[in-house]
Amino acid sequence: MSTDSFPTLPPAARVGDPLERIDTPALVLDLDAFERNLDLMQAKARAAGVALRPHAKAHKTPQVALAQIARGAVGICCQKVSEALPFLEAGVTDIHISNEVVGAAKLALLAQAARVGRFSVCVDDAGQVAELAAACAAQGSRVDVFVEINVGQDRCGVAGAPEVLSILQVISAHPQQLAFKGLQAYQGRVQHIRSREERRAAALAASARTAAVVAALQAAGIACPVVTGGGSGSVEFELAGGIYNEVQPGSSAFMDADYGANEYGDALRFEHSLFVLASVMSRVDERQAIVDAGLKSMSAESGLPRVWGRQGVEYAVISDEHGNLRGGAPLPQLGERVLLVPGHCDPTFNLHDELVCLRGGVVEAIWPVAARGLSR
Amino acid sequence: MSTDSFPTLPPAARVGDPLERIDTPALVLDLDAFERNLDLMQAKARAAGVALRPHAKAHKTPQVALAQIARGAVGICCQKVSEALPFLEAGVTDIHISNEVVGAAKLALLAQAARVGRFSVCVDDAGQVAELAAACAAQGSRVDVFVEINVGQDRCGVAGAPEVLSILQVISAHPQQLAFKGLQAYQGRVQHIRSREERRAAALAASARTAAVVAALQAAGIACPVVTGGGSGSVEFELAGGIYNEVQPGSSAFMDADYGANEYGDALRFEHSLFVLASVMSRVDERQAIVDAGLKSMSAESGLPRVWGRQGVEYAVISDEHGNLRGGAPLPQLGERVLLVPGHCDPTFNLHDELVCLRGGVVEAIWPVAARGLSR
Numbered sequence: 157m158s159t160d161s162f163p164t165l166p167p168a169a170r171v172g173d174p175l176e177r178i179d180t181p182a183l184v185l186d187l188d189a190f191e192r193n194l195d196l197m198q199a200k201a202r203a204a205g206v207a208l209r210p211h212a213k214a215h216k217t218p219q220v221a222l223a224q225i226a227r228g229a230v231g232i233c234c235q236k237v238s239e240a241l242p243f244l245e246a247g248v249t250d251i252h253i254s255n256e257v258v259g260a261a262k263l264a265l266l267a268q269a270a271r272v273g274r275f276s277v278c279v280d281d282a283g284q285v286a287e288l289a290a291a292c293a294a295q296g297s298r299v300d301v302f303v304e305i306n307v308g309q310d311r312c313g314v315a316g317a318p319e320v321l322s323i324l325q326v327i328s329a330h331p332q333q334l335a336f337k338g339l340q341a342y343q344g345r346v347q348h349i350r351s352r353e354e355r356r357a358a359a360l361a362a363s364a365r366t367a368a369v370v371a372a373l374q375a376a377g378i379a380c381p382v383v384t385g386g387g388s389g390s391v392e393f394e395l396a397g398g399i400y401n402e403v404q405p406g407s408s409a410f411m412d413a414d415y416g417a418n419e420y421g422d423a424l425r426f427e428h429s430l431f432v433l434a435s436v437m438s439r440v441d442e443r444q445a446i447v448d449a450g451l452k453s454m455s456a457e458s459g460l461p462r463v464w465g466r467q468g469v470e471y472a473v474i475s476d477e478h479g480n481l482r483g484g485a486p487l488p489q490l491g492e493r494v495l496l497v498p499g500h501c502d503p504t505f506n507l508h509d510e511l512v513c514l515r516g517g518v519v520e521a522i523w524p525v526a527a528r529g530l531s532r
Numbered sequence: 533m534s535t536d537s538f539p540t541l542p543p544a545a546r547v548g549d550p551l552e553r554i555d556t557p558a559l560v561l562d563l564d565a566f567e568r569n570l571d572l573m574q575a576k577a578r579a580a581g582v583a584l585r586p587h588a589k590a591h592k593t594p595q596v597a598l599a600q601i602a603r604g605a606v607g608i609c610c611q612k613v614s615e616a617l618p619f620l621e622a623g624v625t626d627i628h629i630s631n632e633v634v635g636a637a638k639l640a641l642l643a644q645a646a647r648v649g650r651f652s653v654c655v656d657d658a659g660q661v662a663e664l665a666a667a668c669a670a671q672g673s674r675v676d677v678f679v680e681i682n683v684g685q686d687r688c689g690v691a692g693a694p695e696v697l698s699i700l701q702v703i704s705a706h707p708q709q710l711a712f713k714g715l716q717a718y719q720g721r722v723q724h725i726r727s728r729e730e731r732r733a734a735a736l737a738a739s740a741r742t743a744a745v746v747a748a749l750q751a752a753g754i755a756c757p758v759v760t761g762g763g764s765g766s767v768e769f770e771l772a773g774g775i776y777n778e779v780q781p782g783s784s785a786f787m788d789a790d791y792g793a794n795e796y797g798d799a800l801r802f803e804h805s806l807f808v809l810a811s812v813m814s815r816v817d818e819r820q821a822i823v824d825a826g827l828k829s830m831s832a833e834s835g836l837p838r839v840w841g842r843q844g845v846e847y848a849v850i851s852d853e854h855g856n857l858r859g860g861a862p863l864p865q866l867g868e869r870v871l872l873v874p875g876h877c878d879p880t881f882n883l884h885d886e887l888v889c890l891r892g893g894v895v896e897a898i899w900p901v902a903a904r905g906l907s908r
Binding site: 451530 | 536537538539540541542544555556557589611612614617620621631632633634635637638641644645647648656657659660682686687688689690691695720811812813814815816817820822824825827828829831832833849850851852853854856866867876878879882883884885904905906907908
């Protein structure tokens with residue numbers, strides 16, 4: 157209709173902006189709380205003599221991983237090979253793919269990446285191991301291998317020591333390409349048990365299943381250099397248990413409303429550092445304020461977001477681009493900013509291209525969520 | 533560790549690839565079913581003498597909008613100004629922002645976009661209208677304005693005719709910048725009522741509230757050129773009702789498991805055209821097959837995905853990167869491809885950068901989901 161040039165979307169925030177000037181919805185990080193979370197997790201792992209390999213599936217943001225490694229993390233976990241690539245390029249050189257990788261295209265990419273960094277991967281099938289070895293042979297690279305065992309998640313992972321031994325035979329047939337590194341034992345369902353005592357019992361049950369497999373391997377003369385696993389809800393028990401010598405917490409750097417609903421002890425309690433910043437876009441109905449952040453800015457399958465710093469106000473209804481805030485307390489006015497604690501941080505990060513980092517309410521940095529959308 | 537060059541992620545699919553060669557997870561479109569859906573929707577709107585303005589929030593993909601406009605759609609709806617920009621750049625010149633736009637930055641962008649294309653926007657607050665007029669004055673542009681009325685969604689939108697008349701006074705004070713175009717009346721909750729009769733009753737109730745406002749405006753001497761609204765679950769009733777002269781269905785082009793669970797009549801029944809292609813990545817447990825597509829590939833807040841073309845197999849558990857398929861029927865083998873009907877198409881599109889378009893099981897095109905992530 158016009159010869160005017162197409163408008164370009166301005167940046168959501170610039171370094172030095174106060175919170176009130178950030179365009180919404182935006183994913184924001186409170187750097188002070190975030191750094192306290194990193195320091196606490198690293199100190200606890202160091203005190204326990206356990207290696208910390210935080211999971212990057214939670215945040216998909218290379219700057220987060222570099223901040224963890226600077227504090228002493230031995231490397232990171234990724235869940236997909238494609239997800240690992242931006243981290244590798246950012247200088248993270250020790251990456252564990254904490255998941256099974258199946259199919260020629262994905263294995264070729266892994267073998268190629270293993271020429272640049274040190275990579276390990278999980279397996280639970282002998283045929284998959286043979287294909288992995290072939291991919292490494294084609295690339296002239298070598299990959300460390302963890303056999304995943306099922307310790308109660310009932311998802312991936314073999315049942316016990318006999319199956320591990322059978323897979324080890326295939327691994328040992330390819331000494332130029334593959335090295336057995338140990339066991340992965342992760343129990344995801346444990347993480348979200350609300351009662352600390354019940355969570356401890358479930359974590360100890362998973363650890364006991366892991367210990368039994370390690371013992372059976374030792375009896376068969378197989379050493380298991382690394383036992384890796386654990387998550388943000390159970391890590392205090394894995395650090396204390398003596399079974400795991402590497403832990404993989406991801407969400408502890410951020411916390412979310414789901415993890416926040418767990419009961420914790422005083423020893424290992426993390427702070428909310430991650431928020432979705434929203435604006436009130438409609439105040440027609442006196443009983444509610446409508447904000448501009450819904451399902452396209454936060455995942456809701458693990459529960460609705462919590463409204464931060466406004467006691468008595470709740471996020472009551474979520475739709476694709478809207479949220480209905482309600483409550484007895486005074487509601488924010490039209491145009492006012494609101495901070496929301498997302499229900500589940502991992503899929504929420506995966507909706508955003510940028511993480512706006514604040515210190516004292518002012519933008520200090522903008523970090524690219526470089527692995528956003530990389531699920532292959 | 534090495535001077536090897538960083539691996540780059542190869543494309544997930546290339547034109548001419550068979551389905552089996554597409555890397556997973558991938559968002560795929562069955563072009564034949566999609567085109568039948570577009571043709572059916574356009575034919576029904578034409579027969580009813582109602583303008584079709586499909587919602588682009590569902591798909592965020594300019595090629596989809598262009599295919600709809602080529603069949604007779606008068607333009608599109610977007611939910612955010614940022615979302616509209618890739619459509620504008622792709623040649624879609626008539627865009628209705630079916631939502632309130634609040635704040636100087638967003639209004640400036642809208643006013644700027646209105647110099648290139650024809651834009652309309654919803655309002656429900658007099659102050660918002662004055663700011664919109666100021667933004668248009670600063671850009672030398674003009675925007676059509678719809679007053680949104682609440683017809684049962686209880687989200688945005690004013691209560692009735694007196695509030696519309698009060699906002700109209702502000703609109704009419706800025707004749708160079710703003711033109712009153714009509715009413716928007718959308719009832720989102722109606723869309724997902726399973727029973728067709730109950731859905732019809734709820735849709736007619738929303739239409740009756742709309743008709744009452746139109747009549748009150750007419751009695752006050754105000755003509756209402758356009759009444760816009762409706763969604764894929766209710767559009768058959770809005771087309772027949774004589775109240776709406778423009779409808780906004782988005783999901784009808786794709787359908788999803790949630791819309792698929794509705795009961796429909798024979799007159800307006802759409803096909804599933806949108807799928808997430810996944811691969812089986814673990815088959816350790818005989819009772820289940822684990823696929824590589826979870827919450828980062830499909831939203832689940834409206835229900836789990838359905839497994840397509842495999843009777844008796846269900847997607848039983850979803851986690852961030854995994855899905856557990858279970859059932860009495862034979863389960864797919866390790867590495868095998870599976871098509872999944874996502875629970876909710878709108879937030880699912882928003883997770884993907886590309887839509888892989890298939891005809892007869894072969895890739896015909898790859899369309900960028902260009903407005904993915906644009907929620908400002």
